[in-house]
Amino acid sequence: MPKAAADGQCQKCAAAWLADRRDVTTAYALGISTPGPSMWEEPPPCSYTDSEIFFADAGTHDEQHAIRMCTSCPVRALCLAYALHLEQGAATTGRSGIWAGTSPRERRALHEHAMAFRSRAARREAEA
Helix, strand or coil, X not given: XXXXXXXXXXXXXXXXXXXXXXHHHHHHHCCCCCCCHHHCCCCCHHHHCCHHHHHCCCCCHHHHHHHHHHHCCCCHHHHHHHHHHHCCCCCHHHCCCCECCECHHHXXXXXXXXXXXXXXXXXXXXXC
């Protein structure tokens, strides 16, 4: 069961979020750019919150609060895409904080998955 569903989010919403993550990761792998926060139609709830909670130490109450806040965010998929774009090729210094309810480790895994997808697509194209 997805972590969000275990935390009380409905199964249908959790499934939709997982589908959004796959779409975002695929778009990122294909190099499709994503608008930054200033271009989003709705301001995210985090824009009205002390940003320090999104950069709290792993496993703390503040980190969990930040992740929960992201659960119902209307721009969650855009936020994830923007975070992946910002961190593209960045060392660990650029991979801090909670973005779209994901930890730096989760985003690194998404980045690696996207790069593997991009590599496979390039090999298929070269073989064709």
